[in-house]
Amino acid sequence: MGVAERRAREKEELRQKILDAAGQLFVEEGFANVSVRKIADRIEYSPATIYLYFKDKTELFSSLCWETFSGLKAELDRLEGEAGDPLAGLRRGLRAYIDFGIAHPNHYLLTFCTPVDHSAGKVMDNFQEINRVGLETFDHLQRALDRCRQSGQLAFEDLNTTSQVVWTFIHGTTSLLILNSGDPHFPWVPPEQLIESSLDLILRGLSPAR
Amino acid sequence: MGVAERRAREKEELRQKILDAAGQLFVEEGFANVSVRKIADRIEYSPATIYLYFKDKTELFSSLCWETFSGLKAELDRLEGEAGDPLAGLRRGLRAYIDFGIAHPNHYLLTFCTPVDHSAGKVMDNFQEINRVGLETFDHLQRALDRCRQSGQLAFEDLNTTSQVVWTFIHGTTSLLILNSGDPHFPWVPPEQLIESSLDLILRGLSPAR
DNA sequence: TTGACAAACTGAACGGCGTTCTGTTAATTA
DNA sequence: TAATTAACAGAACGCCGTTCAGTTTGTCAA
Numbered sequence: 001m002g003v004a005e006r007r008a009r010e011k012e013e014l015r016q017k018i019l020d021a022a023g024q025l026f027v028e029e030g031f032a033n034v035s036v037r038k039i040a041d042r043i044e045y046s047p048a049t050i051y052l053y054f055k056d057k058t059e060l061f062s063s064l065c066w067e068t069f070s071g072l073k074a075e076l077d078r079l080e081g082e083a084g085d086p087l088a089g090l091r092r093g094l095r096a097y098i099d100f101g102i103a104h105p106n107h108y109l110l111t112f113c114t115p116v117d118h119s120a121g122k123v124m125d126n127f128q129e130i131n132r133v134g135l136e137t138f139d140h141l142q143r144a145l146d147r148c149r150q151s152g153q154l155a156f157e158d159l160n161t162t163s164q165v166v167w168t169f170i171h172g173t174t175s176l177l178i179l180n181s182g183d184p185h186f187p188w189v190p191p192e193q194l195i196e197s198s199l200d201l202i203l204r205g206l207s208p209a210r
Numbered sequence: 211m212g213v214a215e216r217r218a219r220e221k222e223e224l225r226q227k228i229l230d231a232a233g234q235l236f237v238e239e240g241f242a243n244v245s246v247r248k249i250a251d252r253i254e255y256s257p258a259t260i261y262l263y264f265k266d267k268t269e270l271f272s273s274l275c276w277e278t279f280s281g282l283k284a285e286l287d288r289l290e291g292e293a294g295d296p297l298a299g300l301r302r303g304l305r306a307y308i309d310f311g312i313a314h315p316n317h318y319l320l321t322f323c324t325p326v327d328h329s330a331g332k333v334m335d336n337f338q339e340i341n342r343v344g345l346e347t348f349d350h351l352q353r354a355l356d357r358c359r360q361s362g363q364l365a366f367e368d369l370n371t372t373s374q375v376v377w378t379f380i381h382g383t384t385s386l387l388i389l390n391s392g393d394p395h396f397p398w399v400p401p402e403q404l405i406e407s408s409l410d411l412i413l414r415g416l417s418p419a420r
Numbered sequence: 421t422t423g424a425c426a427a428a429c430t431g432a433a434c435g436g437c438g439t440t441c442t443g444t445t446a447a448t449t450a
Numbered sequence: 451t452a453a454t455t456a457a458c459a460g461a462a463c464g465c466c467g468t469t470c471a472g473t474t475t476g477t478c479a480a
Contacts, residue, residue, distance in 0.1 A: 003448070030325060035437060046459045057438065113323045115240060115389060131395045161399050165407045172382020179325060185341045189371050197375045205415030213477070245466060256430045267467065428475075437466065449454075
């Protein structure tokens with residue numbers, strides 16, 4: 001009964017081939033500029049075939065985003081493993097998040113800068129998967145902040161609120177670095193300076209009375 | 211020779227009619243879900259006519275964004291006019307920005323959360339107009355921060371860098387409030403709390419040694 | 421008043437999109 | 451070998467942004 005296994009393996013191979021082609025185009029040209037037809041062309045299958053493997057274009061790309069953001073989670077896990085100064089650890093985590101966004105701009109934009117319809121029946125299976133990863137990422141931040149509070153290096157009232165505030169801040173930094181870094185009409189300071197100053201400001205704002 | 215004037219007036223009226231219809235649809239359904247044909251339907255003209263008044267769909271909507279963001283500039287001008295405590299003024303300005311984004315979510319997303327091709331020949335006349343308004347908004351922030359430094363209520367090194375950092379932060383707050391406020395999968399704190407805590411953190415991070 | 425002219429506007433089309441339906445091919449099973 | 455099933459493709463549907471050739475409409479000089 002090795003037939004079924006081989007079939008399943010072949011099916012999985014094509015699925016991965018679609019994902020690879022889509023991922024490459026996606027990184028090169030961004031979500032909006034990649035059509036299902038283009039992906040089909042590149043792997044030399046018909047567009048209809050893609051719909052045998054993915055419900056629609058959105059699901060295809062959210063699969064890719066999920067894969068990518070799993071990488072961020074792994075990176076944060078790794079960082080959390082390294083015992084060390086809590087404050088330095090927090091800072092490294094925040095940097096990892098920003099660097100990750102800049103390294104995967106299209107995934108980041110699709111995941112965090114695109115309207116999603118949360119209303120009614122719209123379940124969005126894959127986006128829930130992503131959200132799971134997102135939540136785990138958020139938990140990392142929350143734990144890191146908590147460690148800093150316990151070590152007395154930071155001080156704040158509500159952990160949940162503070163975590164959300166910090167997240168929105170680094171999200172702002174990340175998304176603007178992705179979107180506007182090439183804007184010649186605005187006198188942007190160098191990215192490195194913007195990032196470091198941002199982290200400085202956040203940590204200063206959370207530091208105990210000086 | 212009042213003919214030419216009347217003609218020009220009529221032309222301007224239709225232009226405004228297009229903008230009104232587009233603006234309404236735009237607010238109701240978001241950029242991606244509004245087609246040129248839908249706008250044409252609503253004003254009972256052919257789609258082709260719209261292209262006699264606007265170069266393309268992008269230009270149409272960036273005109274709307276420009277109009278809208280002029281409103282923000284006016285609001286900030288008004289606030290700057292009211293003499294008063296610099297720190298309180300800064301805080302009011304930041305709040306005005308966030309409130310404005312939440313009040314005009316689609317305009318905000320299109321202006322600040324959509325990739326723009328800054329490369330080569332892409333001049334984007336209208337986006338330059340928007341950018342002018344954006345720059346003026348940024349100047350407001352910069353001046354407000356400078357006043358706080360001069361009054362001794364805040365302390366920081368580089369004004370330009372600090373202004374950009376603060377802007378990216380409130381942009382993060384604004385954009386996430388717009389995009390994810392309805393997400394049932396994430397335990398968001400109430401918007402009001404997120405906003406106020408964000409402002410607290412920023413101002414605390416910039417306050418002189420305590 | 422008439423005819424030339426220009427401006428305003430439209431119908432129809434182009435090429436592309438996401439997606440679905442129907443049919444064909446090829447491999448497996450009985 | 452015949453029946454069954456899974457994988458796949460061609461063609462189409464109904465959208466989209468945009469363009470272009472042509473028609474209507476109003477104005478002005480003769």
